[in-house]
Amino acid sequence: MNEDILKGKWKQLxxxxxxxxxxxxxxxxxxxxxxxxxxxxxxxxxxxxxKEEADSMLDEFERDHSH
Known part of the structure; x- marks a missing residue:
């Protein structure tokens, strides 16, 4: 999920x-x-x-919510 999508879905997420x-x-x-x-x-x-672990956690969260 790129930052524009994250920002756009922020309230929902x-x-x-x-x-x-x-x-x-x-x-x-x-x-x-x-x-x-x-x-x-x-x-x-x-x-x-x-930072790497936090990035990885966020990547996983984004994959789970990119439907």
Whole structure:
């Protein structure tokens, strides 16, 4: 899913995002606002994982939601 699609579907995906990444707050999601790099950064910060792992998690989420 490219960033334009992520940004366009952001409001629809927020509920699923909070289910998967419960440590992300509403404020986090408002600040991310569909920006993939910010999203990866917040996953890294909140879960204490490497950028590559956060990227991989987001890639998997995007594949699952690209219908």
């Amino acid at each position: 927020k509920g699923d995002i909070q289910k998967k990444w419960g440590k992300l707050t509403d404020d986090d999601l408002d600040q991310i606002d569909g920006n993939r790099e910010k999203f990866v950064g917040r996953i890294q910060e909140n879960y204490g994982i490497a």
